Amino acid sequence: MKVRLGYVAMSSMLQDCSPSKTVTASNLVKIDSQEARYSRLLSLARENLHNTMRLFLHNQAHDVKVFRLTSKLIPLATHPLAEDWNWYDQLQEQLASLGEYARKNGFRLSAHPDHYTLLNSPRDEVIAASLRDLEYHHQIFQAMKMDSSAKLVIHVGGSYKNKKESVQRFKENFALMPADIRSQIVLENDDKIFTVADVLDLCYQMNIPMVLDIHHHWCNNQGDNISDYFADIISTWKQEPFPPKVHVSSPRNKKNIRAHADYVDVEFFMSFINQIRDYNTDIDIMIEAKQKDGALFQLMNDLKKVRSIKILDEASILVG
């Protein structure tokens, strides 16, 4: 089975290459004319897209095919201050060339709308804001001309003191989402509320692929053994062009187990690989570590010493 490694949003190796530059709302309102505000936002966005292309070139040069785009590509895109800013038309060309490069090189791209995107909130305004945020992410991929294999990874949401009702609300609100957005959404187990078992159940009912986060499972598992779920998690991806996706990170330390460590521990990584190798399925692993691509390449280097695997290129391995 082939295992490809990827990383999140930004490089710790490239200097001055942030794809997430922004301006604060309070600073933007200091600019008097609407036109000048939008032009400030536009130039930041262009810089972010330019740096994203640099990241793509860097990734391609080092065989990294799995990558998550930052949610901050277009500054304040869903903020009321930018409501009438037509970023889509202005950036369409630049986004299209990113998409073209990504497809040409077989990149697997995703995005991870942040924790404010909650499809199971009981509050209408939260649902509306969440839909806006999902539409924003969807538009980015649309401008890049990517299909629904470019996924939006989200969590189920809050517990609102009643998990059962909260899951029910997720199902109802998810069903109300536009179909093109629905087909892009995948669900991930979280580190506090919805376990692998919870999310897997929901994914089966709603026909949604499931991203397994091994670190979150470690924090939130109700005593479940993860290997009992591998077969079912894998099969949620069977209709998809890409193999199952797994998030891997090491806990920062004993005191702060939910935070991500700088690097991924090779023993920790291999203990997961050794559990899943019997299932003989290709997988893509998103390395979630503070050192980003630095952590990915460090892990690849550490893996050279592991005899039971074969190094295929700078960012993928073969597990026998």
Place this chain on the structure above:
DNA sequence: ACCTGTCAAGTCTGG
């Protein structure tokens, strides 16, 4: 050049 408090957004906890 470097440091620190703050940031658009929601939920949950603890006082």
Place this chain on the structure above:
DNA sequence: CCAGACTTGACAGGT
């Protein structure tokens, strides 16, 4: 009922 934590990179304003 309200303030603060949660998590994160980057800004903004200070030294």
